[in-house]
Amino acid sequence: MRAAVMGSGSWGTAMAAVLCDAGTPTVLWARRPELAARITDDHVNPDYLPGIDLPASLSAVSSARDALDGADLVVCAVPSQSLRANLAGWRDQIGPDATLLSLAKGVESDTLKRMTEVIAEVTGAGDDRVAVLSGPNLAREVAQRQPAATVIACTDEQRAQRVQDACSTAYFRPYTNIDVIGCEIGGAVKNVIALACGMASGAGLGENTLASIITRGLAETIRLGEALGARAETFAGLAGVGDLVATCSSPLSRNRSFGSRLGEGRSLVEAQEATNGQVAEGVKSCSSVRALAAAHDVEMPLTDAVHRVCHDGLGVRDAIVALLSRSTKPE
Numbered sequence: 543m544r545a546a547v548m549g550s551g552s553w554g555t556a557m558a559a560v561l562c563d564a565g566t567p568t569v570l571w572a573r574r575p576e577l578a579a580r581i582t583d584d585h586v587n588p589d590y591l592p593g594i595d596l597p598a599s600l601s602a603v604s605s606a607r608d609a610l611d612g613a614d615l616v617v618c619a620v621p622s623q624s625l626r627a628n629l630a631g632w633r634d635q636i637g638p639d640a641t642l643l644s645l646a647k648g649v650e651s652d653t654l655k656r657m658t659e660v661i662a663e664v665t666g667a668g669d670d671r672v673a674v675l676s677g678p679n680l681a682r683e684v685a686q687r688q689p690a691a692t693v694i695a696c697t698d699e700q701r702a703q704r705v706q707d708a709c710s711t712a713y714f715r716p717y718t719n720i721d722v723i724g725c726e727i728g729g730a731v732k733n734v735i736a737l738a739c740g741m742a743s744g745a746g747l748g749e750n751t752l753a754s755i756i757t758r759g760l761a762e763t764i765r766l767g768e769a770l771g772a773r774a775e776t777f778a779g780l781a782g783v784g785d786l787v788a789t790c791s792s793p794l795s796r797n798r799s800f801g802s803r804l805g806e807g808r809s810l811v812e813a814q815e816a817t818n819g820q821v822a823e824g825v826k827s828c829s830s831v832r833a834l835a836a837a838h839d840v841e842m843p844l845t846d847a848v849h850r851v852c853h854d855g856l857g858v859r860d861a862i863v864a865l866l867s868r869s870t871k872p873e
């Protein structure tokens with residue numbers, strides 16, 4: 543199998559390194575020629591993974607056509623809200639039986655579609671060719687070759703197994719699953735819950751509050767997932783609670799850090815400026831997840847609170863008061 547990883551932010555670069563370490567010939571696509579040159583010539587990505595040595599076998603190009611030429615596995619590693627526009631430019635160069643693997647964790651703003659739905663719609667690929675990879679995978683730790691597991695979900699289990707083979711290494715252990723919806727909803731909603739954890743932590747609150755947010759965040763994630771046709775068991779796995787715990791607990795998480803800045807009292811603009819060009823997907827997905835939940839009559843109070851803090855000017859302290867003054871109910 544030959545892989546093209548389309549997007550050289552932190553996760554695209556880290557996954558390209560995993561594929562190389564797994565023995566899969568891999569080309570990384572970077573928008574900027576100067577970044578492609580640094581990756582190919584010096585085996586570093588100083589913008590997104592500073593201080594990390596990339597495999598010598600990894601090369602990068604700035605022409606999408608060159609990257610996609612002959613690729614059996616096309617890894618979509620650009621942020622969620624830009625995936626549709628990027629794919630429209632790539633679609634004619636993607637082979638008729640290539641597997642399309644989504645790394646993005648978000649829900650599209652205007653359409654409320656999951657990333658595999660966007661991929662299938664734009665490329666015309668059947669569901670059996672479209673997969674998602676999701677799990678507790680903070681890019682920097684994976685790029686440092688720290689042990690981690692993940693899930694590759696595809697309705698075609700054999701195709702998921704081929705992707706699993708292409709990215710299994712001594713430190714990276716992918717499991718397969720056929721629950722694409724559950725894996726994607728787990729990945730998208732945990733970013734929103736990580737924002738909530740960051741807000742609480744930035745406001746000086748402790749571990750009881752964080753554990754309560756994580757647990758109730760999981761409950762609302764499962765409610766939405768099941769309403770969309772996901773299996774509840776998926777949320778007990780790596781793409782559910784695994785990713786939720788990693789992201790909500792780690793200072794490496796961009797979503798948690800973003801929320802923490804808001805909790806400290808900084809404005810949305812100030813929090814955005816501090817990201818150094820990195821994406822905190824939950825800031826946009828809190829609104830699309832909230833709208834998706836409303837469309838399916840699912841209650842998601844934490845997601846609603848995060849949306850109101852990010853986009854309606856609600857203060858973090860007021861959001862906490864509003865959450866705790868909701869009517870009591872059984873767990």
Ligand SMILES: NC(=O)C1=CN([C@@H]2O[C@H](COP(=O)(O)OP(=O)(O)OC[C@H]3O[C@@H](n4cnc5c(N)ncnc54)[C@H](O)[C@@H]3O)[C@@H](O)[C@H]2O)C=CC1
Pocket residue numbers: 549550551552553554555573590619620621622624628645646647648679680681682819820821822823
């Ligand atoms: N970084 C991580 O630890 C993980 C990230 N993800 C997901 O991977 C996806 C990609 O994020 P990262 O690699 O982390 O990105 P990043 O935040 O490290 O960097 C952003 C990347 O997106 C590119 N970009 C921005 N706008 C673009 C556009 N319109 N078209 C093409 N490229 C554009 C930038 O050039 C840069 O390469 C996100 O959905 C994220 O949630 C998933 C698992 C782990």
Ligand SMILES: O=C(CO)COP(=O)(O)O
Pocket residue numbers: 647677678679680681733736785788789794795796797798821822823
């Ligand atoms: O998805 C991630 C870890 O699995 C990365 O989370 P952040 O985007 O919040 O850094």
